[in-house]
Amino acid sequence: MKARxxxxxxNGVLDPQGKAIQNxxxxxxxxxxxxxxxxxxxxxxxxxANEGRARExxxxxxxxxxxxxxxxxxxxxxxx
Amino acid sequence: MDACVVVFPGSNCDxxxxxxxxxxxxxxxxxxxxxxxxxxxxxxxxxxGGFAYGDYLRCGAMAAHSPVMxxxxxxxxxxxxxxxxxxxxxxxxxxxxxPGVLMRNASxxxxxxxxxxxxxxxxxxxxxxxxxxxxIRIPIGHGDGNYFADEATLDELEAEGRxxxxxxxxxxxxxxxxxxxxxxxxxxGICDRSRRVLGMMPHPERLFEPMLGGSDGRKLFxxxxxxxx
Numbered sequence: 001m002k003a004r005x006x007x008x009x010x011n012g013v014l015d016p017q018g019k020a021i022q023n024x025x026x027x028x029x030x031x032x033x034x035x036x037x038x039x040x041x042x043x044x045x046x047x048x049a050n051e052g053r054a055r056e057x058x059x060x061x062x063x064x065x066x067x068x069x070x071x072x073x074x075x076x077x078x079x080x
Numbered sequence: 081m082d083a084c085v086v087v088f089p090g091s092n093c094d095x096x097x098x099x100x101x102x103x104x105x106x107x108x109x110x111x112x113x114x115x116x117x118x119x120x121x122x123x124x125x126x127x128x129g130g131f132a133y134g135d136y137l138r139c140g141a142m143a144a145h146s147p148v149m150x151x152x153x154x155x156x157x158x159x160x161x162x163x164x165x166x167x168x169x170x171x172x173x174x175x176x177x178x179p180g181v182l183m184r185n186a187s188x189x190x191x192x193x194x195x196x197x198x199x200x201x202x203x204x205x206x207x208x209x210x211x212x213x214x215x216i217r218i219p220i221g222h223g224d225g226n227y228f229a230d231e232a233t234l235d236e237l238e239a240e241g242r243x244x245x246x247x248x249x250x251x252x253x254x255x256x257x258x259x260x261x262x263x264x265x266x267x268x269g270i271c272d273r274s275r276r277v278l279g280m281m282p283h284p285e286r287l288f289e290p291m292l293g294g295s296d297g298r299k300l301f302x303x304x305x306x307x308x309x
Contacts, residue, residue: 014186014228016184016185016262017184017188020188064145065141065145066137068138070229070230071183071228
């Protein structure tokens with residue numbers, strides 16, 4: 001089972017990299033870009049086949065390492 | 081004062097801080113490899129500057145979970161003082177020995193220059209030889225020094241007198257212009273509740289004797305020596 005994990009900055013946390021991307025888009029002539037927020041996408045291949053147990057494991061993986069919950073949120077989906 | 085310096089793959093200020101500690105304490109410093117599971121008996125553990133594990137994922141995140149850090153955290157909780165400088169500060173926040181997180185500099189640029197710091201709290205074993213409110217000159221060199229914590233945590237740090245160093249101008253004012261990285265409330269260094277764990281972005285070991293261009297960092301090591309002997 002695979003976990004597709006997205007780690008994003010919480011609302012209200014300044015995202016200077018997102019701002020830089022937004023500025024670069026403007027300089028490339030893309031108009032109407034109101035805001036850019038960037039984050040991470042991580043794929044984890046799990047040996048676990050049971051969805052409940054996989055979910056439990058992914059929760060711990062996210063909390064203990066992949067996301068710093070002081071500034072980041074995480075979301076994920078499990079796929080076979 | 082017997083000191084141990086933890087060396088991670090990617091640490092690059094480990095020897096600098098060893099030199100400073102040995103010069104001030106007059107005793108050999110032990111280097112402890114990240115893969116070791118225990119830190120030898122000592123009076124203080126130092127987490128040096130650098131880019132541990134290449135700062136992969138987030139700065140300090142991988143290092144915080146390295147084998148040696150389990151023992152460092154356990155020892156800190158039993159009262160052994162821990163000093164985290166720059167990358168070491170980032171590691172301390174990732175282990176949650178210190179609150180908050182060091183984010184990418186607001187400018188997105190790596191900043192390497194001397195800054196002025198105000199010593200807000202001389203009542204820690206790291207700062208006892210400084211005067212309250214003393215303005216000192218210490219170098220920084222980092223891309224992720226933008227201290228962030230939620231408002232409640234920041235208020236708690238202030239109320240408990242745990243903001244130890246703040247970025248200021250020459251006159252000692254914590255202005256936006258004097259803030260090199262966007263850190264909230266110009267925070268450059270904080271301690272934990274026990275006041276025995278200190279994290280700071282600036283590098284006191286880089287200005288600990290006149291030959292290096294200044295010695296404002298020396299008093300930090302002398303403070304430690306005075307308490308830890």
